[in-house]
Amino acid sequence: EAAVTQSPRNKVTVTGGNVTLSCRQTNSHNYMYWYRQDTGHGLRLIHYSYGAGNLQIGDVPDGYKATRTTQEDFFLLLELASPSQTSLYFCASSGDWGGEQYFGPGTRLTVL
């Protein structure tokens, strides 16, 4: 069965801090995604990738960088965190473009 893990599960940082969220999938999927979820909003796509070294911009990319180092690992970087980035972050993977996405359990980030 598909497995997507995220770390850390919870993170608290201060404004201006540096944060890296990690995601690993063991499904041999080509596509990986980073979303954020805020109260009153659906999940919104930040960045996605279709393979190691590839990065595509999503719908809400401002303030975020991402890097796909291997097929398994996809990282989300917040280099100057702001309170507006306090959110629940989900990583997902899929084997096909438009196919079922498999989600990790989420990382709750608080920026004070």
Added chain:
Amino acid sequence: GDSVTQTEGPVTVSESESLIINCTYSATSIAYPNLFWYVRYPGEGLQLLLKVITAGQKGSSRGFEATYNKETTSFHLQKASVQESDSAVYYCALGRGSALGRLHFGAGTQLIVIP
């Protein structure tokens, strides 16, 4: 761009009663979208509940059903008899055309089933 609107939660239903969670989507393109329902149980990530890619078709899973209605641009989720274990957050989503993998999600509807 595309948007998805769904029933605002929380929705509270007694066990064994019926459920409907409404979902409507914007019709911003002539390309018909793929439509999804995802569910998120407490402490877990989202998981696919059902998917329909053809207008007029019905998807079903775990007792839930949803019919893709292109005339009303709707994809309502229904269940005839809910169980306490159905308590979760339900998300309607769509992907369209060349952006098939760039899903647009509704805000989610929290379902609380009272035993």
